[in-house]
Amino acid sequence: MAPRMPFPSAAHDISPMQLRHTLPALLISLAWAASPTVAQAAGMNCARAATATEKAICADPELLERDARLADTYSRMLAADASKSAAVRDAQRAWLQVRNRCGANASCLRNAYDERTATLIDQHRLAAAYQPDDTDLQAAEELKTAIAEQLKKNPEFPLENALNAFRIPDADMTAFANEPVPNSDDPAEFPRKRPKGVNEDEWRALKATDLVSESENGSSRYALIDLDGDGKRDLIIDDYIGGTGLFNYISTRRRDGGKFVDGTSVYSLNGRGANQDGTWVRLQGRVYAAYRVGYYGEDTLYLMRALKPAGKVPAVTVHYRYNLQVPKVQVSDDGKTRTTLDDKLHSALTKALPKVTVAQDRQPSMPKREPICPIPANTSEDDRDAYYGAGPGHYTIEIVADFPVQKDGVCHIGRLIDWFGGYDNKEGLAAMYSVSRPGAAENDSKTYNVTGKRTATDVSTSLKAVEGNNGI
Known part of the structure; x- marks a missing residue:
């Protein structure tokens, strides 16, 4: 499914086969984007510092600032949900023992301090999150009905x-981006002249x-849309x-x-190691960010009120089954080489290809695994694991299934992988099929292209926390 943003996303122009990068500091800063300064919080009273820990904190401005921030976050959490105040206080006392x-x-x-503050920020976000009302639930049902008709x-x-x-028409929005600084290698900056489609009143605001950009090289894009219906x-x-996660x-x-006030983080896109996109839609007279997270056999759309912090939100899930095939003519990645597989x-390969609807990575783990290929009697304990699967995967791919492949009368281990259900109207499912002898070196495996057409089987609604949102 192609991204449906009011502006194209650079994250989707690059191959997913790279390493992941985490951004804990950024995530904390995003969570605090709309918060008053932490300096107003009542932190440690240094006049009463007695222990070595308290004295060390009071002697270090950086630690003292962390203490003030934690005190403010703690107070916010207590105020957000009175029903959990006793549990929050107990957890804080336990943390103080750890700190000391x-x-x-x-x-x-x-x-x-960083770990405790991050935990409390996350808990506060959930406690203060917007609770979906009847209109939000009706919006999910409206979308579900439309999908069922299209099915x-x-x-x-x-x-x-x-x-x-339901997508917001282009005529109802104005998109623009940061611009390069003339004759400079500095990062791009907010436009100096009023962009086309932005009226004078909006430009003054x-x-x-x-609007300080936190993006790489100033690569920020913007769109103006009436999100709350106030005109x-x-x-x-x-x-x-x-x-590395793009x-x-x-x-x-x-x-x-x-x-423009009250910054709210809505969703994120991982362009390398996930299958995600966002579409701005209007349902039941309201504007939602329809945030899609895809996997093999499943797409889930989360309907998020764009100006509200999200807890549990209405979700619409579509399930698929696939008709997978191994093309007899295999084409190289660059399209220059074609290899015809012999009939045998x-x-x-075709006979062994499993018919699975849920990726192995997303299935509940079994209490006891059986080997995929029979383990020879003389196999050492250290080498036995090789008969249970094709080894660890990589964050950029989804392991759909490990399965036996009988090749030349010998059991091999096959692995089907995809890119989290990545699918388009021309190529269908993007998938690969590797075959190797148990315990063989990695470069001894053979890899084949797999094509697959999908058929949606059902659509359902639920109320759930957003999954796959890269820490936001």
Whole structure:
């Protein structure tokens, strides 16, 4: 499913086969984007510092700032959910014992404060999150009904076809981006001249708003859409953070008077190691960010109110089955080499190909595994694991299944992988099929292309926390 953003996402122009990068510091800063300064929080009273830990904190401005931030976050959490205040206090007391074991070790104290603050920020976000109302639930049902109707007409693309009917028209939004600085190698900056489609009033509000880009090389994009129905357009920001995960973080700001205020993180896109996209839609008279997270056999759309912090949200899930085939003519990645499989090999590969609807990575682990290939009696204990599967995977791929392949009368281990259900209307499912002898060196395995057409089998709604949102 192609991305449906008001602006194209750089994250989707690059191959997913790379290493992941995590951004804990960024995630914490995003969570605090709309918060008042932590300096107003009542932190440690240094006049009463008695222990080595307390004295070390008071002597270190950086630690003292962390203590103030934690105190503020702790207070916010207590105020957000009175029903959990006793549990939060108990957890804080337990954490203080952990912190005090650091003594005067500044590095240990910094880590302790960062971990506890991140935990409380996450808990506060959930406690203060918007609770879906009847209109939100009806919006999910409206989308479900549209997908079910499309399923009868085109079971290969029912979600995409239904979603397009609700997509915000281009005429209702204005998109623009940061611009390169003339004659400079500096990162791109917010436009100096009013972009086409932005009216004078919106331009004054944009210039009055602090829009410091946190993106790689200033690669930020923007869109103006009325997200809350008040007649004034709000601001969507897409920051390309990059890293090995090629992350994009999408946030919003509400128009309030002469500024755009109250930054809210909505969703993120992992362009290398996930199958995700976002579409701005209107359902039941409301605007939602329809955030799609895909896997083999499943697409889930999360309907998120763009100006509200999200907890559990209405979700619409579509399940698929696949007709997988091993092409007899195998084409290399660059398209320059074609290899025709002999009949015997092609028959063995096709016969072994499993018919699975849920990827192995997403199936509940079994209490006891059986070997895929029989283990010879003289196999050492260290070598036995090789008969249970094709080894560890990689974050950029999804292991669909490990299975036996009988080749030349010998049991081999086959592995089917895909890119989290990545699918398009021309190539269908993108998948690969590797075959190797148990315990053989990695370069002894053979890899084959697999094609697959999907058919949607059902669609359902639920209320659930957003999964796959890269830590936001």
